[in-house]
Amino acid sequence: MFYKSTRNSNENVTASKAIVQGISNDGGLYVPSEFPQITFADLKMLSGKSYVEKAVFVLQKFLDDFTVEEIQSCAQKAYAKGKFSSPEIAPLHKIDEHTFALELWHGPTCAFKDMALQILPHLLTTSAKKQGDNKDILILVATSGDTGKAALEGFKDVAGTKVLVFYPQDGVSALQKAQMVTQEGDNEYVCAIAGNFDDAQTGVKNIFADETMKAQLNAANTKFSSANSINWGRLVPQIVYYIASYCKLIADKEIELGEEINVVVPTGNFGNILAAYYSKKMGLPIHKFICASNANKVLTDFIQTGTYNRNRDFYLTSSPSMDILISSNLERLLYLLSDCDDTLINEWFTSLKETGEYTINDTVKQKLQSDFYGGYCDDQQTKKMIGELFQNHQYVCDTHTAVAFHVYKEYVEKSNDHTKTIIASTASPYKFPNSVLEGLGEPLGDNEFDNSKILEKLTKLPIPNGLKNLDNKKIRFTESVPISDMKKIVLEMIK
Numbered sequence: 001m002f003y004k005s006t007r008n009s010n011e012n013v014t015a016s017k018a019i020v021q022g023i024s025n026d027g028g029l030y031v032p033s034e035f036p037q038i039t040f041a042d043l044k045m046l047s048g049k050s051y052v053e054k055a056v057f058v059l060q061k062f063l064d065d066f067t068v069e070e071i072q073s074c075a076q077k078a079y080a081k082g083k084f085s086s087p088e089i090a091p092l093h094k095i096d097e098h099t100f101a102l103e104l105w106h107g108p109t110c111a112f113k114d115m116a117l118q119i120l121p122h123l124l125t126t127s128a129k130k131q132g133d134n135k136d137i138l139i140l141v142a143t144s145g146d147t148g149k150a151a152l153e154g155f156k157d158v159a160g161t162k163v164l165v166f167y168p169q170d171g172v173s174a175l176q177k178a179q180m181v182t183q184e185g186d187n188e189y190v191c192a193i194a195g196n197f198d199d200a201q202t203g204v205k206n207i208f209a210d211e212t213m214k215a216q217l218n219a220a221n222t223k224f225s226s227a228n229s230i231n232w233g234r235l236v237p238q239i240v241y242y243i244a245s246y247c248k249l250i251a252d253k254e255i256e257l258g259e260e261i262n263v264v265v266p267t268g269n270f271g272n273i274l275a276a277y278y279s280k281k282m283g284l285p286i287h288k289f290i291c292a293s294n295a296n297k298v299l300t301d302f303i304q305t306g307t308y309n310r311n312r313d314f315y316l317t318s319s320p321s322m323d324i325l326i327s328s329n330l331e332r333l334l335y336l337l338s339d340c341d342d343t344l345i346n347e348w349f350t351s352l353k354e355t356g357e358y359t360i361n362d363t364v365k366q367k368l369q370s371d372f373y374g375g376y377c378d379d380q381q382t383k384k385m386i387g388e389l390f391q392n393h394q395y396v397c398d399t400h401t402a403v404a405f406h407v408y409k410e411y412v413e414k415s416n417d418h419t420k421t422i423i424a425s426t427a428s429p430y431k432f433p434n435s436v437l438e439g440l441g442e443p444l445g446d447n448e449f450d451n452s453k454i455l456e457k458l459t460k461l462p463i464p465n466g467l468k469n470l471d472n473k474k475i476r477f478t479e480s481v482p483i484s485d486m487k488k489i490v491l492e493m494i495k
């Protein structure tokens, strides 16, 4: 198999090339030329295996220019004992007879980004070696909170890599900031900028495109790369946990082998839910994909109408990792649903860039609606859901996960579909202690650190190690610069 671009089906690169390059030169995203199949017998066999073994099984099917030993080494380093707070890596929590929360936040930074960013550095360095490239890799990240920390933790002390994170000085929570500025690792640097997230993102994009910067990097035997979810190396590890959770349902005798399940995902950039869809393309029996959005409901509208329109107000919500109006990975889904029609994809995404909208044709729309249901949930409903889940099921969840639970509840009421369902739980409740406490109807303390302690007392769920004592950890990074100084910071990094 090989990888082609969503904007040029004739492009033909290996998995390692796709991972090193990140995005195709034509602006398209890399997609596999075919979907390797997984049989019911495979699923049965895998249900007795460890997470690492399952990961190796799935990854070797896609990364076919890696040796099995290389993949094993990557998976073992990523999901080694002690890195995740659950030996199952991504445990399932049974809510009721039909519903299971797939907890993707047991990694070091307590958000689901760890599932992929723990293994990406190893996939990336292995790929670079295969490409005969001995340059150091400098990962530039602009973050609104979760991705920056997960990238720092994943690349910490990984030989041949450096990470530089820019965050908006007033745009992240106290807890997220504490997580980043106390980061350990000799190959990393964190810098605030005097601007918002968009400024950080634009600054990074400009640096990527700057030819003199590239030349200076080249002279220092270094090249840029990125760690966001358009990279195939971040998407492919996410397929693993959907297959693993299906196997777990079999092992626990919750479903029969071959029985269909539904999957609900709180969605932003469409990476996580696309990975679930890819698992269905491999043969995993999934009936419906329920795409949950917050007040930024561009995807809900798209699934319902077939028109994607980003010309709308942007809201800051209590589920900030889903505050997004351009869901990049949707392009990969539409490429598949249009039977790999790169002309159509070019048309639609050029229109998105130029006018902020596009409308898909009826054939693609019908396919979209037969697999996907879209719904949304505002901040008030999010808090109410957090309270309800705790009251009725003694389960405490974060704001993003609550959005998913709310949309699922609505879906069941509308459809009366009682298929067993997995709901992706994407962050620890301790990442957003203020909103969670409000949801539980509790008065707030003075700051997020105090609120975490109040939440722990109330729920008896222990504060994860990654978020413990952050207020006492040594602060390593205090620099804050004007946007115009971002390049200077990059150059200091490669000295």
Ligand SMILES: *Cc1c(COP(=O)(O)O)cnc(C)c1O
Residues within 6 Å of the ligand: 111, 112, 113, 146, 229, 266, 267, 268, 269, 270, 271, 272, 273, 321, 322, 400, 426, 427
């Ligand atoms: C990134 C993130 C999401 C959105 O995931 P996508 O793959 O971008 O759709 C949802 N919840 C949390 C907590 C996240 O960090």
